[in-house]
Amino acid sequence: MNNSIDPRVNRINFPDDITEKKELDQWITWEVFHQRKRGEQHEHVGIVHAPNSEMALVMAKETFGRRGHTANIWVVQSSHVYSTGYEDDDIFTTTPEKIYREAGGYKVMDKINKYKKEQK
């Protein structure tokens, strides 16, 4: 039945009764954190499917660490991540307006320039 230009596909005997998989019907997911160099922060890079932490690490290594530099990888079971709810995202609504919390709000260049001048 198979008629592909890929000989590998033609070698497969697909069963007639292929049933569709349900989402997450077998394996749980793991959040992957990637550290580029020792001492740097681990950064969240994505998710892998795996039945246990050992396999999750093995999958994460090639899925997220096969290019560029890697010093270390963490995996954390997705269900162990405790998070805010999107229904409560109004707790963040006014945050961007609070510019007085940003260092840019301080006017110090005059003082710095004055200090530099004095040092000369």
Next chain:
Amino acid sequence: MDTNIAIKELLYKIADDQLIIGHRNSEWTGLGPILEEDIAFSSMAQDKLGQSQAIYNILNTMGEQDADTLAFMRNSAQFHCCHLVEMPIGGYDFSLIRHFLFDHAEWLRFNMLINSSFEPISKLARKYRGEIKYHIMHADVWLKQLGNATEESHNRMQTALDNSFNMALGIFENGPYQELLKSEKIFDGEEILKQQWLEKITPIITSSNLKLPAENTWQPALGGRTGTHTEHLQPLLDEMTEVFKIDPSAEW
């Protein structure tokens, strides 16, 4: 001069094993059991091709032809690979067991070669050590997972192990230059390697709830190192070289 011939024989069998298992494992690309595993298995297959290329490059410096010619222009009788790596990919059970049995042997072989008096190969072994370390981590995790999971997965892994073990013993087929390689401190020899391999894989197989076939059934599949192959190698080579042979002089 004999030493050179002996080294070449050693390098050819290592590189040919890697090229052929790399090609075989790449046949899973796009067909793997889950996306992450598809990526991992394909990536390791590429690693194997890269390792073989590095060794063909050493052979090239010793007067053999260039890597592309060695990989694509020889027929099956000119290959030195063992029968294990030639076999079709079968089911994922067989491919994983082959990966486990072969890569542990390769890991130990490279560890041995790190101390080789032939500097190009000791440098190369040091360079690729980490790559192969990951390959055996991957194999061990899968073996434990499937050996200890369901009755079906356990039985399939045991059957695959039973069916591949004699071919895996063929990895360690003795060559004519063993004594010379040993006395020149180039390579300690297949027999020692085989013992190390058995010591290494046995506890992992046991902790995966699997059993090595009984010793009185062991019959190494020999001949690969001297160009006698299974019926599966030539079709593999034909497929692998199909595009290359359309125009061998093409610039890629």
